[in-house]
Amino acid sequence: MGATALQRSLLSVLLFLILLTVFDTCQALVDQKNEINCQLTDRSVQVRFFDEEKRQTGVQTSNAFSYPSVSVNISGNDAGITAFKNVITDPNNLIKTLSYLVWKKLYPNGNGRYRSTVRFILRNFSGVAYAAGDELHLSSNYISSFSKSRTSAALKSEITGVLVHELVHFYQFAGSGTPGGLVEGIADWVRAKTGYQQWSTTKTGNWDQGYGATAAFLEWVNIKVGSLPRFVIKLNAKLKSGYTVSTWQSLSGQTPENDWAAYIKTKRGRGITQVQRLKRLLSVALSKRFL
Numbered sequence: 001m002g003a004t005a006l007q008r009s010l011l012s013v014l015l016f017l018i019l020l021t022v023f024d025t026c027q028a029l030v031d032q033k034n035e036i037n038c039q040l041t042d043r044s045v046q047v048r049f050f051d052e053e054k055r056q057t058g059v060q061t062s063n064a065f066s067y068p069s070v071s072v073n074i075s076g077n078d079a080g081i082t083a084f085k086n087v088i089t090d091p092n093n094l095i096k097t098l099s100y101l102v103w104k105k106l107y108p109n110g111n112g113r114y115r116s117t118v119r120f121i122l123r124n125f126s127g128v129a130y131a132a133g134d135e136l137h138l139s140s141n142y143i144s145s146f147s148k149s150r151t152s153a154a155l156k157s158e159i160t161g162v163l164v165h166e167l168v169h170f171y172q173f174a175g176s177g178t179p180g181g182l183v184e185g186i187a188d189w190v191r192a193k194t195g196y197q198q199w200s201t202t203k204t205g206n207w208d209q210g211y212g213a214t215a216a217f218l219e220w221v222n223i224k225v226g227s228l229p230r231f232v233i234k235l236n237a238k239l240k241s242g243y244t245v246s247t248w249q250s251l252s253g254q255t256p257e258n259d260w261a262a263y264i265k266t267k268r269g270r271g272i273t274q275v276q277r278l279k280r281l282l283s284v285a286l287s288k289r290f291l
Contacts, residue, residue: 059173059240062114065103067096068170069116075123080140083147084122087156095120095136095163102167105190106236108229113171113240129162131169138162161196175242181206182243185214189232192219207260220263221252 070092074081088094095118103112117134129138138159147155168187188211191197199219200212207217218232225231231251238247248256 060114063110068118070095070118073121078140080144084143087152098163098167103171115170129166131166136166161191164191173240175239178239178243179208181208181210184210188212188215189218203264207256217263
């Protein structure tokens with residue numbers, strides 16, 4: 001390749017990387033608009049979910065997704081319920097759509113967990129939301145509190161994000177020994193991957209503290225491992241049979257504690273975006289071609 005042709009190629013690559021950087025910046029700005037607040041404040045409700053889900057035995061799976069039968073029960077007419085109805089006009093269709101979105105994120109190649117029924121219940125209780133059996137409970141009290149200082153768009157995004165998080169509990173595997181924080185981390189990982197939560201920058205505590213901190217850590221391991229299907233997808237599939245440290249280690253090559261120690265040393269707390277991943281692959285390709 002002549003010098004002029006090489007210069008043109010390098011210039012094209014440089015322009016491409018600049019465009020990717022601009023896109024990545026825009027993506028980050030969009031992420032920042034999504035409100036984050038999916039942690040349960042009623043821990044007794046959280047335990048109810050774990051007690052049930054950790055007894056997963058003989059769960060049904062399916063090679064292809066099928067929409068669940070959805071029923072909607074809205075009790076009362078308080079401020080939270082009014083706010084919900086103002087931004088969510090068809091909860092039945094929304095839950096079906098999000099169920100498909102969640103299932104495809106967890107099982108892009110099929111053979112995922114099958115759920116025939118989702119019973120959505122909107123009522124006033126302390127906390128945010130929880131899943132128990134085939135019931136998905138959402139707190140109108142939380143919606144009322146959240147909506148007081150947010151726009152309708154922010155409220156709709158938050159409700160949708162909470163529903164995504166809880167629907168993950170319907171479709172994920174969480175066999176014997178699965179840490180509760182990992183269960184919640186995978187739920188927030190799907191929520192972030194679907195665009196309804198920005199990546200957490202928390203880099204203190206333990207790897208299995210759950211929610212956004214664990215979600216961002218899982219995405220970091222996703223990139224570190226690199227192979228397809230991604231780490232989280234493989235991990236979720238293995239959780240059907242339960243969890244031990246070797247479950248993680250067989251996929252990552254390290255213990256979760258060692259991965260966490262490496263993760264907290266990185267400059268950024270959030271997972272690497274698709275654009276950053278593409279930049280990395282392109283850099284590797286260029287180094288092999290021109291160096």
